[in-house]
Amino acid sequence: MRILAVSLDLDDTLWPVEPAIGGAEQALDAWLRQHLPAVAQAWPIAALRELRDRISAQRPDLAHDFTAQRLLTLRHALRSSGIDSEALVQQAFEVYFKARNDVSLYADALPALTALAARVPLVSISNGNADLARIGLQRHFRASFSARELGMAKPSAGIFHAACAELGLAPEHVLHVGDDPELDVAGARSAGLRSAWLNRSGGRWPTHGALAGVRPDLELRDLGELASRILAATDADTGACPAGQRFCVLP
Incomplete structure (x- = not known):
């Protein structure tokens, strides 16, 4: 053929992929600790990962869209800490996404x-x-x-x-x-x-x-x-x- x-x-x-995802989680955690310490305290890396997995399970319609799953995770984390700001959600995601694309070939x-x-x-x-x-x-x-x-x-x-x-x-x-x-x-x-x-x-x-x-x-x-x-x-x-x-x- x-x-x-x-x-x-x-x-x-x-x-x-795992090192890239791990690095992205760490970059996001560092950003949250600096800019949104209440969120970082309530949602450390392990808790945020568990939240993301839970949202993924609850939204099978988004199984194809990891970006949407991650954005929903960040919105939930911020709102549960009394922060309702889409601008901050987008900033947090950009920190995560930039690091997620810092891959080692x-x-x-x-x-x-x-x-x-x-x-x-x-x-x-x-x-x-x-x-x-x-x-x-x-x-x-x-x-x-x-x-x-x-x-x-x-x-x-x-x-x-x-x-x-x-x-x-x-x-x-x-x-x-x-x-x-x-x-x-x-x-x-x-x-x-x-x-x-x-x-x-x-x-x-x-x-x-x-x-x-x-x-x-x-x-x-x-x-x-x-x-x-x-x-x-x-x-x-x-x-x-x-x-x-x-x-x-x-x-």
Whole structure:
């Protein structure tokens, strides 16, 4: 199958997300302690995290929108402390969001993005609310698709099909790469895309539940391996997949 474009997950694919979220929580806590000490005292990091989880559970209609969940959390925290100010909510969120986008890329990510973008169109597909422009990676991508903006999250086929429509390609000519077996691999396959599982930890492919009978087209240890495959395939320029090979990347 000829692969003419690549879509990439973001969190835990290009960077580890937990350090970014932890740093954002700490930045927000420091800001609250300085500007709204009563809120900081009533809502330390652990309590604010629990509140956010509770709001997430109460609002399944916002499961695709982490920004909305976070804003609701901040509004509740401030109002419970007697502060009813949308301006302060927005300021607090900006502190959080700026730090949330202060990510540390995996060592292979930037070299791979640079190499990939020179050969094939790239798009991002993410359930998270990372901002590629703030991070400084937007130049590598033709477009970005987030669950928040589209109103649907992976593994919904709609978010994958939106990316394919932007690329002007049939789904079978797009390879989606991500770390999550269900959201990325099973989601992409159900939408008709090819799939690659980024298995940085070397874990075993899960075979239970929704993943029973599902396998990725590729399994990668890092993004450098993907870039090497694409560069080798585009350099070969044979025009067809070798006999018996279930996956190839061609211009």
